[in-house]
Amino acid sequence: MNYCGLKLKSDLFLAPMHEYTNVGFRMLCKKYNAGLCYSEMIHVDSFYRDEEYFLNFPEKEKPVAVQIIGNNLKSIGYTCRVLSEYADVIDINFGCPMEKEAESMCGAVLLNFPKKIEDIVKTAVKSSSVPVSAKIRIAGTVKNTLKIGKLIEKSGASAITIHARKIKDNYAIKPDLRVIKELKNNLTIPVVGNGGIDSYEKYKEMKETKCDAVMIGKASLGNPLIFKDIKENKRALVKIKTQTELLKEYISLDKKYNKHYEFSYTKRHALAFMKGFKGSAQIRNKVSESKNEKELLKVIKHIDI
Numbered sequence: 001m002n003y004c005g006l007k008l009k010s011d012l013f014l015a016p017m018h019e020y021t022n023v024g025f026r027m028l029c030k031k032y033n034a035g036l037c038y039s040e041m042i043h044v045d046s047f048y049r050d051e052e053y054f055l056n057f058p059e060k061e062k063p064v065a066v067q068i069i070g071n072n073l074k075s076i077g078y079t080c081r082v083l084s085e086y087a088d089v090i091d092i093n094f095g096c097p098m099e100k101e102a103e104s105m106c107g108a109v110l111l112n113f114p115k116k117i118e119d120i121v122k123t124a125v126k127s128s129s130v131p132v133s134a135k136i137r138i139a140g141t142v143k144n145t146l147k148i149g150k151l152i153e154k155s156g157a158s159a160i161t162i163h164a165r166k167i168k169d170n171y172a173i174k175p176d177l178r179v180i181k182e183l184k185n186n187l188t189i190p191v192v193g194n195g196g197i198d199s200y201e202k203y204k205e206m207k208e209t210k211c212d213a214v215m216i217g218k219a220s221l222g223n224p225l226i227f228k229d230i231k232e233n234k235r236a237l238v239k240i241k242t243q244t245e246l247l248k249e250y251i252s253l254d255k256k257y258n259k260h261y262e263f264s265y266t267k268r269h270a271l272a273f274m275k276g277f278k279g280s281a282q283i284r285n286k287v288s289e290s291k292n293e294k295e296l297l298k299v300i301k302h303i304d305i
């Protein structure tokens with residue numbers, strides 16, 4: 001598919017996920033058919049202070065979408081200028097509901113301040129030499145969300161992702177597909193649908209909105225094969241052997257390509273991988289206790305496959 005000037009092999013995207021979508025995990029999902037992978041959100045003020053730390057995008061993983069969050073126009077402009085050399089798409093987060101972000105007027109809270117959204121998108125577009133997209137949630141009503149969508153498009157964004165839940169909705173709430181359809185019917189830029197996709201059937205249902213691509217978050221954690229399985233319309237059984245192999249593959253990719261390999265990420269991913277099979281709860285307990293990679297690998301090595 002074509003998206004933001006990129007030729008992608010799949011219309012299934014990996015969602016940006018804080019503390020999860022690091023280099024190794026993005027590369028693993030890409031290997032198993034994710035068309036485009038989004039980085040964890042990068043706060044523009046932190047980037048402004050220490051850009052070297054965040055510039056961690058190996059050539060081998062391209063194309064990559066890098067997500068930013070913030071509201072300081074100077075930091076946004078600076079971050080977009082620098083990131084343009086590394087990212088293929090720069091995505092702006094207007095969907096994060098976390099209190100910490102809301103208190104500093106970043107993320108989903110901005111859906112209540114359309115003028116600020118306009119300023120942020122315009123600044124990002126002006127400062128970037130790559131396409132800029134925005135990720136939003138339902139802004140109260142479908143009608144109001146469409147208003148925001150139109151504003152984002154008019155401000156120069158090349159695409160929009162809609163997480164079809166409201167700000168206060170938790171992940172158990174069924175996404176409202178009407179909002180995706182409404183955006184798709186009324187905007188000319190590509191629309192990416194997001195929320196609750198964990199099977200071929202749900203992917204198909206979301207695609208009925210005519211959205212250009214479907215973004216997967218939680219269901220990919222511990223299951224990077226989901227991108228391949230959905231495309232092939234199969235539901236693979238969770239097997240210990242596959243899970244341990246995938247985890248080892250993640251570790252090897254992250255160690256090879258991540259400039260700042262961190263064990264805390266490996267442990268978090270290991271806890272996600274070690275789920276869904278007999279005895280997984282005990283394994284997770286042991287993984288939780290591991291203090292370094294050596295200890296963690298010892299736990300995996302002793303799993304009775």
Ligand SMILES: Cc1cc2nc3c(=O)[nH]c(=O)nc-3n(C[C@H](O)[C@H](O)[C@H](O)COP(=O)(O)O)c2cc1C
Pocket residue numbers: 015016017018019020040041067093095096135163171194195196197215216217218219
């Ligand atoms: C652990 C976690 C971290 C997340 N971090 C981000 C983030 O950094 N930026 C963002 O736009 N959304 C973030 N999200 C939201 C996801 O991108 C996605 O919109 C949401 O999980 C809904 O998709 P899903 O139902 O397929 O999980 C996060 C979600 C989870 C579960």
